[in-house]
Amino acid sequence: MRQTKIARNIWLGIENLLLHKLRSFLTMLGVVFGVGSVVAMLSVGEGASKEAMAQIRKLGSNNIIVSSVKPVEDEAANTQRSMMSIFGLTYDDYERIAESFGTIRQVTPVKLTRKETRLRERAMELRVVGTTPEWFTLVPRSILAGRTIRAEDQNKLAPVVVLTEFGARKILATESVIGQTVRIGGDEFEIIGIVKSEGGEAGNLQIPDQQVDAYVPMEVARRYFGDIFTKMTSGSFQREKVELHQIIVQVDQAEHVEATAAGIERMLEQFHKKKDYSMSVPLALLKQAEATKRTFNIVLGSIAGISLLVGGIGIMNIMLASVTERTREIGIRRAIGAKRHQIIYQFLIETVVLSTIGGLIGLGVGTLIPFLITYFSGMATVMTLNGILLPLFISMGIGILFGLYPAMNAAKVDPIIALRHE
């Protein structure tokens, strides 16, 4: 019985709305735009943040990257020519870190040099990294040809080299060069593989393979290239002694990352007088990205929400006008026995029906827009269940909120005066 009453009330509301088709349509349009823009914006925001986070994950969210940095004082002291600056991470640091922490899965040292490389007639300066086999398990990457560095290469001090896609392109190497010899610096190396370089950047951290052209085993790099590098800057030579350029630590669980990073920092502080290293933790970046995302979504959502508010005010305004217009109708209803709460009910249902239908249409528009954005601009957009349900409930809530005042106004009308109303 009660249910049919509600259904009858809703039907009555729809009939009343159909009496003023243009007016109802225009009123609804406000909610359509409001809900549509909220849905669209939430999905755009969600998509943007998902992309950023996927980039950071590529760096390995369990990794801690410690890099050598030239201390500031050294820069000034270096005006004297022959001075050699010694700074950065050492082999001892690597050993110490590897031994001291139980939460570490693996530690990878990185030694970076630039060497003139020659393959047949083609010569280019390549960025060469000396590292251990663990490097290739740090970040997921695919092998285009051949194999990567193995432990036995390291033990045998085998002069082998793995090229990245970038490096291979620079010296015009293709898959067919596997097994051939390439000259790096003054020494001959055997090409054993080519790995794919994953593209993209995440914050100020670059995906490792993008900065590298070739990999050689750590011990080989140490023996063949040494620790001293000579740089030419504006006519003067600078000599730097850096043992390791990076130490990449992989922690076993994400929960241990921050504690381990703090531990490594403390350890390095003890052994380094100057701050000649820097640490970056992708997980911290990830957390920061998540916080940024939240702010971004709130800003986008609230700006879009203003349209909803404006739409709601529009509904209230038109309902107030509608109540004034229908004063006589209200008077008759009251005179033949309708109670105040029934009048409130009647107008409230009318408003809610209007805003909910508007919300549903807006939902349709709002889900369409992200598809178009993705199609035309290639930007990632993600629809979440929350992003759909929230605006729908909000539109219903707006109907109740902004319908209440006009409905109360309608109920307050004195039936005697209302009947006399022309």
Added chain:
Amino acid sequence: MSVPLALLRQAEATKRTFNVVLGSIAGISLLVGGIGIMNIMLASVTERTREIGIRRAIGAKRRQIVYQFLIETVVLSMFGGLIGLGVGTLIPFLITYFSGMVTVVTMNSILLPLFISMGIGILFGLYPAVNAARVDPIIALRHE
């Protein structure tokens, strides 16, 4: 290799996209507000049919009726625009004060919304005003 000019260009492109996105979302609110104005003016015209009839009967031309309603709408939207400008220039100050984010109110960003609000008044006021002018004075006078 990093070229500052290239970075600057990229930053400018990003900024432009960001401004377009933010501006267009905010513009939707303006559109919704404009529709609201049109709607209420239509209701107002219906309510004042009798007034329009009398005006027409004592000699007002159609053009003058259009004028009357259009001016009403433009005045309404201009006032809304001015108040909105006040609120809108206040908010950046609050944002800077509370979050430390840098905000810049440019001459363009003041004049543009003001002209847009005026334009919205004309655009969305035209249809109700024309509707008002189309009323037949004889029927309008009989309108209860």
